[in-house]
Amino acid sequence: MRLPEDLSRHTALVVEYNPTTRSILCGQLRELGYGQVLQSGRASEARKTLEYRQVDLVLCEMDFPGETRGGQHLLDELRREQLLPWSTVFIMVTGERRYHQVAEAAEAALDSYLIKPFTAQALADRITQARRRKVELKEIFTAMEAGDYETAARHCLERFLERRRYWLYAARLGAELFLRIGQLDKARLMFDAVVATQALPWARLGIARVQLEQQQTAAAMGTLESLVSDDPGYADAYDVLGRAQLSLGQLEEALATWQRAVSLTPGAVRRQQTLGMLALALGQTEVAGKALERAVILGHGSKLFDPQTLVSLALLRTRERDSKAVNRCASDLQRLRERDPDDLRLRRMAQVVQALELMLARQPAKLVEVLRHLAAEILRPDFDVEIAWNLTSLLALLVSAEVQLPAADEWVLQVGLRYCGNRAVTELLAQAAAQHPRHAEVLRHCHSQVVAAAEKAMGLSVRGRKPQALQALLRQGSGTLNAKFSDAAAGLLTAYGQNMPEAPALQAELDALLARMGRRSQSLPEFGQQGGTGGGLRLRTAGG
Template identity: 30%
Template sequence: MPDYSDLSVLIVDPNPGMRANLHNMLSQCSITRIEYAVSAGTAIRHLGARSFDVILCEYDLGSGSGDSGQDGQQLLEDLRHHKLISDWTIFIILTSEGVYSKVMSAAELTPTDYVLKPFTTDVLMQRIVKAIEKRAIFAPIHLLIAQGKLREAIDTCTELQGANPRHAGDFNRLRAELHLRLGDLRDAELLYQGILMTRPVGWAHLGLAQCQFQQQRYEEAQQTLDNVIEHNSQLMAAYDLLARVHEAMGQKVQAKKVLEDAVAISPHMVRRLRHLGEVAYDSGDLGMAEKAFKQVVAKAKYSEFRDPEDHVNLVRALVRKGDANQASGVIRDLERSMRASAGTEVCKAFSSALLMDLMGEENEAAAQLSTAARAVNMARGLSNQLKMGLVYSCLQHQLDQEASGVMLNMMHDSESGVTMEQAVGVFEKAGRHDLARSMGERISSEVQDLVSDAAAKSAQGEHRAAITTLNSALRRTPGNVPVLVATIQAMLQQLDERGWETPLGEQAAHLLERARRLDPAHPSLEILAGQYNATQRKYGISTTA
């Protein structure tokens, strides 16, 4: 057997006897770089500090160590969701045969392997060796993905599949997922359909539904997901996507019912409970919203991913129900249990303002809103939903300067995705046409300044810097055709003078298509299309715009 002494292993198991047994098995194979986690929470802390080659995780983690009741599968979902493990980390779930079929049916985020108890040292090492060999085959693809070279990763999948036909299913799945990430929805859909013709697996149905959903073919997506759930009621990701489909169709009550069904089957996933609370609140079911948000706060109490916004959501539901006593208790818990930060300060002040409004203390509410608005500039990770709610509350208290400041903070945040249209819409919804006009004028002025700055950079040959500046302008006004045209021009100059770059070329083509949809008769579009095709020919690119 090859030497695996350099492998690092994390054992996640609450049972000290099982941890010792696993340690002994690994030691017999010269694997000594071993660490332990007794719960999901401690595993997350370990993985936040360093990476491991192999994770051996007990499925039944229990909740005796103050955890939220997560099992091994749910821990894997959290680790993937928060990107605490890489695509090539080997994650093996150890489980009894009695729960194997249930685990397999629910595993939309599949681990590397399952090992059924009881097992021998030879069996465990055979599985680890098999996983290492498979990781080596896929390593070139994962490296390209880590470098952001998704197109090259797709091509490499195709090349390696021919030499490794026994992994054809894994290569096809990875190709489809990469096309989906790139927005090549038709290509991804065709791949998923091809997979389903030979192997009707749940993840392929989910991928197909995701393609349908992103193409706004909501009724088809609903039919696909209804069929998936009918044949596999344990596939939890199907419920999550189906709820989003119903929301997109304006069917809040149906979305809530789907999430309630999912929570009844799998009650410990905090993200799903949070989504249920949000949908229940929006649909007017305050009892369910309160129940869901209480569970979120309780289950996340010992989590590494605890979010102070969960307390705000619970306070909102309680305030809307008129329950000042419970809302006050939630705010006290927020103050006691969350570490001090700008985000926590925003959430505490905003929650207090909501409570003060309920109690008729308008001056105190206004003071708390001012505190929250000031802290927003230093906070990280707050959702657009919370910030929009803060803006609206400030407007209700005539805190115009604070409302405008929070909105501009969102507009200047490159990760928020808030557009001028959305920003102006919040003020219009609040009946503040004067502020809406002022906000629109200010954003338009900022965009014009960015365009002028980009033009100066382009004139100096700094096309890359100009593109960055223009992308910032586009984030504010994605439907602004003159800004689109200027951005495409800067991209084409960069491509023509510095050489073809596939991601930048694809972005230019995407923006050109957006401009065509917005203004088909714009006089610059045909010229830009000609420049795009000429640059492709110059560098031997066969595709056309």
């Protein structure tokens, strides 16, 4: 029996732990006409296959005995991390006792499901039905593949409003598209309507994400806390909740949130990385060590692996004077650098770990030289909070070990004046310096100093001297590159610039300052979530 359409150029992947069942399924797919059928006996292997191979069909078992991840976790991670095009058909295979879980998942990201035992005809019917849906939504996928997200979102909205076939599927796609292009009101409209109809967890999470984008942090926290209370097993909600807590400077709460997420999905690389890095930042070394080591194992050869994991692990093992472990981290980083020798982020990470190696090898002259190269870049536009955190951690570790670094206080002061205008960032950096309390004190003092200077400048605005307020903010910003001053200046120009003759010149000065600061230099570190969408679905297409 063959399907009516030509599938000779199509590739299928069977993910099934039982070798006999796997062989039967592969044979059935070949009989249906698939030109190439790949197979995997483990969900973790399947994820790595799908990182590097594009397939047209995935046929996946729900349960994998002895594995920390099952079929549903695999699907969630693939969709979230942009490893599976929406044009790929994903069919879950399960026993009748798990039917309710699969049926619920089918409302969101799953294309179809099969309940064991099933016949070859049932498999053919499911594939045909799923492919029919892909065909009916072709205009959406075609627009996405062309990068025309506005058109794709409009098609989704039309199908959603008219309640045409697959409207719920289109609603999720459309809401993600509207979030991507910044049309938050339309994204909220679609999420709200889905919640009113079925109160699906992904739609409630979408509402929280929109609220966060609109700077409605308190409302978002309420939405998220309600969601995890009602559905404590919904791991994606913890990603968004954790990021919200970080933005508020609630570091301990964020750590607890990611511990919960990892307990639900111990095979998720990104969550293990985040937990390990944040635990290290808060001085919880036992938690950090377990999570970071696990992330290195899970992330081996994976696109999801963040090399910052190696830096964090090297910092931790240096505290324990484990030179062999630090050398392994250095070797792993060097291999990554060989693949991309021009990557600035990797180069700086390698310098941090090199400094740790030199400290353990008792080579102070070479160590100081590496540190000088790093510190010379503190005011560069591309020197972001992540590398500032690494440098601050490194300096505190070295000084606490009685390494003589006369310039260390000056470097920490530069970091503090540049980054300590935001309480969340200040606390992260102060925690990084915890091994040398004087450095932590300097960083917190910088925060107070920056806030006081910004308030003094804004006081001029309150007294009606807005041009002078702007000049003061820009002067302070130019001297420190702290976003506290540029943000305040931008706000004043937006609110009052149209009535200010000096506005064009001041705007030009602000633009020059922003160029010196860098677009992302003041953002919170990603903590192993690079490229993640915080509970959303990344919109990869068949073209990648």
